[in-house]
Each structure stands twice: as C-alpha cells, then as structure tokens.
Amino acid sequence: MPSDHIDLDRFDREILRLVQTEGRISTVDLARRIGLSKSPAQARLKRLEAAGVITG
Numbered sequence: 001m002p003s004d005h006i007d008l009d010r011f012d013r014e015i016l017r018l019v020q021t022e023g024r025i026s027t028v029d030l031a032r033r034i035g036l037s038k039s040p041a042q043a044r045l046k047r048l049e050a051a052g053v054i055t056g
Helices: 010-022 027-034 038-050
Strands: none
Touching (some): 010 027, 027 038
C-alpha cells in the first residue's frame, strides 16, 4: 500500500531524476551514476516502488 509521505534524500531524488530522464536505466548504471554500489541502489529503488513513488 502506498505511503502518504516518504522522506527523500539526495540519492532518492537523483534516482527519481534518472528514472524520469533515462527511462529503463539498468540498476548497475543507476548505481554508478549516483555513487552507490548496486545493492543499496537496488534497495532504494524497491523502497521507492513499494511506497508508490515509482510506478510502472
């Protein structure tokens, strides 16, 4: 169930920007571009999807 509010830090905002502009960017490329390793980047993506911030 989507949350009404989620706190976004700079990594989350950068993930959103890249997903909006790059579309189907790979997790590895996304992680490299935001300066995180693959696992934390993937966890952030899943958290944003679970919260309903990212859909589709």
